[in-house]
Amino acid sequence: MLELTWPWFLLLTPLPLAMIFLPKAKPKGNGIWWMHTEQLIHNQDMKAASGRFQLGFLCLALSWVLLVLAMTKPVWLGEPTKVVPSGRDLLIALDLSGSMQVADMALNNQSANRLEAAKSVLSDFIEERRGDRIGIIVFGSKAYLQAPLSFDTKTINQLVQEAQIGFAGEQTAIGDAIGLGIKRLEDKPSDKKVLILMTDGANTAGRVQPEQAATFAASQDVRIHTIGIGADSMLVQSFFGSKVVNPSSDLDETLLKNIAAQTGGEYFRAKSTDDLRAIYQTLDTLEPTPAEDIWQRPLTSLFHWLGLGAIAFLGLALLSNREVIWRKGGSHDAV
Incomplete structure (x- = not known):
């Protein structure tokens, strides 16, 4: 059975959605962009880039969810076992x-x-x-x-x-x-x-x-x-x-x-x-030994596994968006 030690950390799950309501950054001046012919991205490349961006966004979301779950310090309660006191x-x-x-x-x-x-x-x-x-x-x-x-x-x-x-x-x-x-x-x-x-x-x-x-x-x-x-x-x-x-x-x-x-x-x-x-x-x-047995349920911490999962998905998100960011950055030059 799964048990959360600090369940109130789950309240942080929707925190990234608050970024929607943040004011957009405005450029300080106007720029003239010139697209080089050899750097044009074809429609097929654009679709692939869009797919990689969506995959990166999904990995980023999963990384955040796993990080929040790790902060709740989850433990797995095993089956009761008999222990001599x-x-x-x-x-x-x-x-x-x-x-x-x-x-x-x-x-x-x-x-x-x-x-x-x-x-x-x-x-x-x-x-x-x-x-x-x-x-x-x-x-x-x-x-x-x-x-x-x-x-x-x-x-x-x-x-x-x-x-x-x-x-x-x-x-x-x-x-x-x-x-x-x-x-x-x-x-x-x-x-x-x-x-x-x-x-x-x-x-x-x-x-x-x-x-x-x-x-x-x-x-x-x-x-x-x-x-x-x-x-x-x-x-x-x-x-x-x-x-x-x-x-x-x-x-x-x-x-x-x-x-x-x-x-x-x-x-x-x-x-x-x-x-x-x-x-x-x-x-x-x-010198008799104790006559009565006691029962206990072993606890297995899941914190480190969730933390490693969050780091892994964060790495996947960065790798997925790396090419997209490079292409977008390399497709236009500001003059």
Whole structure:
């Protein structure tokens, strides 16, 4: 459906007709005109010139009409489409430190490292968060924003899959990751700011202490859910044979529990890929997406097309009358 934003501009359409009522220009003196024989225009040429003049006048009129329509700023209203309303601003802080390469997880019945398992589960989780703005923070020795808050879950997922171990360093800067998350969530509604922190170790780097970052997060109404990832037992081969070790001995569960409790979040322990899936299902219930859909009609502006059309017809008018003006100007000489 076509809609005019400023329809009152249509009142300008008959403006060129006002030229009829303008006084005619009068020459200041009398001129004697002499027609050269070689410049006589035959009847056939006169008819052709008259036709070109009429075409030029028509193009000029169309140019004016299109210009007036462009000034009304017309828009085309498309069909109503369903849009999920904005939900939470959800940041996911993903640990890329060297310990995330420990292969104590499983994907499709095959051994996988912690980052591969996290990517797989995160991909499904992000796809389900329609209506939320999702952002990704990666951290190791330093914290970086991998993807800013966006509704584009497809691009967010792609950036998650591109993250690699060691991109941010080999150590673990939990405090810096929280600090960066707080900065990216500032000036957002207090009931919609959520940070999910996933790590497999303890704070070993960074300029900000995790406890201080958690205190500041609580003052800024940022809720932090923490996830400790890593199996509690793993069979490894050594020179003396196989033995069972705890690959998560460096995980600081006490710190993660305190961060979650201080900010009103929850702490989760993921010892397997299935645990991760269950955790993110629980997070879906703790941080639900909007339930009601809203409808909107897309607007397509037609202003630039009408403006280009007006310029095109003006050019045609000038080209059509060019030969007519030349012939009339060249057929007589004033003496």
